[in-house]
Every structure is written in structure tokens, then in C-alpha cells.
Amino acid sequence: MKCTPPDSNRALPVVLRTGLLLPCALLDIVSACFFLFRSELTMAVNLNNYSLTDLQQLIADAETTLEKRQREKRAEVVAQMRKLAASVGIDFEIVAGETKKRGTRVAAAAKYRNPANPGQTWNGRGPKPKWFKEAIAGGKTAQQLAI
Template sequence: MAINLNNYSLTDLQQLIADAETTLEKRQREKRAEVVAQMRKLAASVGIDFEIVAGEAKKRSTRSAAAAKYRNPANSGQTWNGRGPKPKWFKEALAAGKTAEQMAI
């Protein structure tokens, strides 16, 4: 099924996309409803009762960056929040005799 889209205006193409997305979503909902009905029928045939909880997919929680706990004494622009591997500057400062408490913010 090849459609020549070269003759469509931008507005027409945007409307075509919107219409296609609407139709796709409608068909997906219909297919889901059909599958759920088949599942219920199959489950009922063996004496199982179940509930399908429909909803949107769970969104991943977004975490804000942890506050910095340590600052590089040689370069105040470099900080570390204490999570993950120790940065090179932190290891070098420890090797040079500094303590973590001395670099704490």
C-alpha cells in the first residue's frame, strides 16, 4: 500500500497523521477489549474468576540529583554527592593526606 505523500500540504500531512493516530488508538482499544473478553471466557470455562486492572503504564519516578556532600579543595567547581564510585580528585586528595571530613561541604 503505497501512498504518494509528496502532493500533500503540511497541514494535510499533519491532519493525516492525527487521523491515523486516532484510528490506531481506537483499533488497539478494540483489540484489547476483544482479547480481554476471550481471556474471561477461557478463565470462566475452567472456573477461574479474575480481574484485569487497566490503566496507563506506570511512569518511572524521576529523582532529583542528590546534593553535593564533598568539594574538591583544589577546584571548587568539582563536587561529589557520595554516591557511586569515588571520583579521581577525591581519591587523589585522600592519598595526599586529606580526610573526607575536610572535603565535606
């Protein structure tokens, strides 16, 4: 950022975003130093040196941080929208909220057992297993195979 005040008077002060008051000449030096050394200021990460466990933890931490920042940004934007709407006398409600993560799915309890092999069961969902079809064809009823 080049500071060129009117009349080329380099002694005019400039207020940075941080609230720091600097003369323009010093601001030019700070800016030049930043661009000169910015590659040294950024953190270089060599992922080849990480173990698989460390990489998985890094990814999990990054995802958690990303989700947190997205929630914070969303809340910030919603607050700005509410403020803007209130300034013109509009009230609104956000209908689409955050989606909830589904829990782990639990297998349905078995309803039928193969009399020839008690280890084979069927919960009554999906296609009928071969042993169930054979037992029905052999004269058994579904009630007889029920657990």
C-alpha cells in the first residue's frame, strides 16, 4: 500500500487498521518489509513428515475448526441481515437451519430364525433369505419360524 498524501508531504500521519498512527514514510518501510518477508511469515508445513495418525488428527482438527468458523460466519451474516432488515422495518425468520448429523444406524432385531441353523436369522426386511423360502415351501409357516 503506497501512501501518497496530497502535496507530497511525507510527514502526514496515517492511521492503520490496527489503530497505529504512523508517518507515511514509516508506513512505506513497514509495507516493504512485510512484502519482502511475507514468505517467512507464513507457516510452511511439510506433510510428508507426519505419521498417518498425526495426519488424521490434523484433518479432524481442521474440519472441527472449519465447522466452527462457518457457524460463526453464518451467525455474523444473520446478525447483519437482521440489523439491515430492522433498519427498514422488516422482520424475518430463517427457515433453513443447520442440518443435524444422523446418528449411527442400529440393525433391526431378528424376527425369524432358521430351525436347521439357529445362527441364521432374518429381520423381515428386504428379500426373503433362501432358507426362509425353502422352509415355507417345505410346509412351515412364518409363525413357526418366528422368534
